[in-house]
Amino acid sequence: MSIQTIKWVNGRVRIIDQTKLPNEFKYIHCRNVETLWEAIKRLRVRGAPALGVAAAFGVVLGLKKFNSSDKTKFLKELRRLCDYIGSSRPTAVNLFNALNQLKEIVSANKQKSVTQLKALIQKEALAIYELDRRVCRQMGDYGTALIKPKSNVMTVCNAGALATVDYGTALGVMYSAKKKGKQFQVYVCETRPLLQGARLTAWELLRAKIPTTLICDNMAATLMKQGKVDAVFTGADRIAANGDTANKIGTYNLAVLAKHHRVPFYIVAPLSTFDPKTATGKQIPIEQRHPSEVRGFGPVRTSPSAVNVYNPAFDVTDNRLITAIVTEAGIIRPPFGKKIKRIFVNSE
Numbered sequence: 001m002s003i004q005t006i007k008w009v010n011g012r013v014r015i016i017d018q019t020k021l022p023n024e025f026k027y028i029h030c031r032n033v034e035t036l037w038e039a040i041k042r043l044r045v046r047g048a049p050a051l052g053v054a055a056a057f058g059v060v061l062g063l064k065k066f067n068s069s070d071k072t073k074f075l076k077e078l079r080r081l082c083d084y085i086g087s088s089r090p091t092a093v094n095l096f097n098a099l100n101q102l103k104e105i106v107s108a109n110k111q112k113s114v115t116q117l118k119a120l121i122q123k124e125a126l127a128i129y130e131l132d133r134r135v136c137r138q139m140g141d142y143g144t145a146l147i148k149p150k151s152n153v154m155t156v157c158n159a160g161a162l163a164t165v166d167y168g169t170a171l172g173v174m175y176s177a178k179k180k181g182k183q184f185q186v187y188v189c190e191t192r193p194l195l196q197g198a199r200l201t202a203w204e205l206l207r208a209k210i211p212t213t214l215i216c217d218n219m220a221a222t223l224m225k226q227g228k229v230d231a232v233f234t235g236a237d238r239i240a241a242n243g244d245t246a247n248k249i250g251t252y253n254l255a256v257l258a259k260h261h262r263v264p265f266y267i268v269a270p271l272s273t274f275d276p277k278t279a280t281g282k283q284i285p286i287e288q289r290h291p292s293e294v295r296g297f298g299p300v301r302t303s304p305s306a307v308n309v310y311n312p313a314f315d316v317t318d319n320r321l322i323t324a325i326v327t328e329a330g331i332i333r334p335p336f337g338k339k340i341k342r343i344f345v346n347s348e
Contacts, residue, residue, distance in 0.1 A: 003161035003204070006045055006053050008126060011064070013057045015045045018162055022203040033062035033081065040088040040095075043194065047163020048237045048273050049132050052094030056125035058085045059102050063118050074114045078106060090285045091246055091314050093238040093275045098128055129165055135270045135328035136167035140176030143233070143268055143326040147177040147184055151230040154220065156189040157248035158200035159235025159268065169268040170233040171204060173326065178210055185211035187229065191248060192217055193293040193311065217250055224261040232258050236269035236325075243319030243336025244281025245269075249312055255321040264323040271327055276344050281316035289313050 006015045013030040019042065020026045028044060030036040036058045039045050045054050062081040066074060082099040089095065105124050106117055147153060153174070160171030168175060174186060186205055191197035198214055205212040215223065223229050232254050238246040245251075245267050258265040278284060291309035296302050325332040332339050 002166045003207075004166050005047075005050055005162050006057070006129075006165060008057055008060075008129065013054070013061060015039055015054070016162065017044045018046060018200060019044050021162075021199050030057075030061065032065075033058045033085065036061060037085060037088050040085075046196075047158065048092040048094040048235065049136070049164040049169065049270060050162070051089065051092045052098040052272055053125075053129050053132055053165055055085050055095040056098040056102060056128045059099065060118075060122045060125050063121065066114075066118075069114050071110075071114055071117075074117065075106070078103065089287055091237050091287045092273075093278075094270075094272050097272050098125075101128065131272075132165040132270070133167065135272075136164050136169060136172045137176070138328040139169060139268055139270065139326050140167065140172040142328075142331055143173030143266070144177045144180055144182070146231060146233075146264070146266055146324070146326070146331075147173065147182055148230060149182050149184070151184045152187060152228050153184060154187040154189065154223070154229050154232045154254070155201060156197060156217075156232075156234055156250050156254055157191045158196040158204070159233075160201060160204040162200050162204060163235060168204075169235040169270070170266075171201065173233055173266075173268055174205070174210060175208060178208065185213065187220075187223060188212055188214050189217050189220060189250065189254070190214060191250060195298070196248065217253070220254055221257050224257055224263055229258075229261070229263050231264045231266060233266045233268055236267050236273050237314055238278070238284050239267070239269060239274045239325065239340075240278045240281050240284060241274075241276045241337060241340060242280050243322060243325065243332075243334070243340060244284070245317045245319070245322065245325075246281060246284045246286070246314045247317065249315050252315040252317045252321075255317040259321050265317075265321060266324055266326060267317075267322055268326040271329060271343065274340060274344070276340065281318065284314075284316055286315075287313040 017026045160168035294309045
């Protein structure tokens with residue numbers, strides 16, 4: 001399974017417009033950072049790993065207009081660009097990790113010219129892209145062992161190729177399991193209010209010829225009570241130092257249900273989604289989105305226009321509800337805090 005969600009092509013960023021799926025497959029060609037910022041903000045490109053790559057490419061696009069050789073002005077413009085791109089969406093830490101990675105490259109090469117620094121930034125952005133391709137497949141290989149033959153698994157939102165460069169995190173595990181010949185089926189939660197499960201995940205899984213059943217979000221409990229769910233797999237947008245995990249709103253619901261029904265609950269995310277500087281999930285910033293997303297169903301308004309709306313894009317799942325976290329470094333099991341710290345200390 002490979003869908004090129006985002007790619008650097010001839011000096012521009014090509015993305016799949018995910019707001020059009022599943023009815024229309026359309027590319028957007030971002031020739032400037034403003035277009036890419038709008039694409040991130042409007043969820044034309046989404047998913048934590050994909051946002052990290054988009055952020056890096058956004059800096060490259062923004063610096064194309066910078067023609068001065070003045071290094072002080074260059075550093076000021078780099079900071080401005082990073083702040084601007086960072087203002088698009090606050091929760092997915094991959095976006096900020098990618099921006100920091102580019103700033104660190106510049107900081108480590110201050111003696112180089114502006115032209116050389118711009119080349120280094122573009123090289124690093126492409127390296128972030130290639131790393132995502134590699135680690136998603138590594139996570140898929142590790143996570144395959146968690147899918148039992150002839151089992152039923154459940155997922156929420158979209159943690160597939162459309163949320164990464166071209167393969168997926170939680171769905172990447174399913175694609176790898178299929179390649180190994182395992183037979184299983186997937187229950188896809190529709191994921192209100194923007195229906196990423198119904199629109200995107202169902203579309204991906206059917207393309208991969210994986211047996212798929214779409215359910216309303218409020219049907220998950222009944223399926224678990226009936227013994228029809230053997231495991232839950234989700235992605236993540238930020239993982240705190242203690243293992244608390246932010247993901248699409250509704251993930252916490254599934255974790256609580258899974259715990260009650262003794263169903264394993266797995267997070268699949270690359271190390272770039274971890275935020276060791278954030279102690280617990282309580283400190284993770286949660287994006288609040290526009291009320292119109294909840295007042296209607298797609299383009300159709302289904303509630304009074306004056307009704308108050310609470311619309312957080314994400315919730316936080318406590319680490320005690322998580323069975324394991326699948327990463328490119330292997331499968332992490334509780335206690336998460338010590339093991340997460342060990343991974344990042346050893347990688348320094």
